[in-house]
Amino acid sequence: MQSKKVRNERYFFRIKRSINNTVLRKFIWGSIYSWYLLKHKSKYFKIFTHLTKIERLLLYKLALSLNNKSIIVEIGSYLGASTSFLACAAKEKNHTVYCIDTWENEGMSEGGRDTFDEFCKNTEPFKDFTIPLRGLSADIAKSFDKKIDLIFIDGDHSYEGVKTDVEFWLPKVKKGGILIFHDIGWAEGVSRVVNEYIKPIQIEEHIIDNTYWARVKK
């Protein structure tokens, strides 16, 4: 007969081993998957952006998690780096990515300039899955009549700017839809709006690098 102590020790050892195996499995599969993505999407990593590689892969993964033919909106497309990762998934799952920007470099530290030609050149491989809508996001919202599965907000980072984006676009997001905000780490406007408007309605939330994302109930 085994003593109770020995039986307990064996029992805890088995639990510990299975936890370790799960963690290890996740780590191994995560590494293989990241390596695969980095290798196959490497040309899109060359487009200039302030998003880290992990943040770009996150956009791709979240867009890939949607049902086929989903509607994606991006506010602040700039040179097309984040667009390309959303659009990689769009190409695989037949989504449509609506890209909204003035392409006048509003609020960018490098100063105003027309970035539209660069955006078009960089996103040329995805032109069947992306629709550029040029103008201020609040103006575009007034005539946008589709229900949104995922929205990436990376435009005007001031409190008033992010608040305006949320007020105009949140009502168009589907129940259970995904909202992603870049620059939560340094832009006070972004973190304030997330705290005031998104946290009270989120059912799942995460921060990865400088990016906050949430699934909302509404």
Ligand SMILES: C[S@@+](CC[C@H](N)C(=O)[O-])C[C@H]1O[C@@H](n2cnc3c(N)ncnc32)[C@H](O)[C@@H]1O
């Ligand atoms: C930080 S950049 C976006 C970066 C981009 N997501 C990337 O992958 O690198 C912000 C962009 O938002 C645009 N923008 C700023 N305020 C805007 C507004 N109110 N409406 C539309 N676009 C705006 C700017 O022109 C700029 O191209």
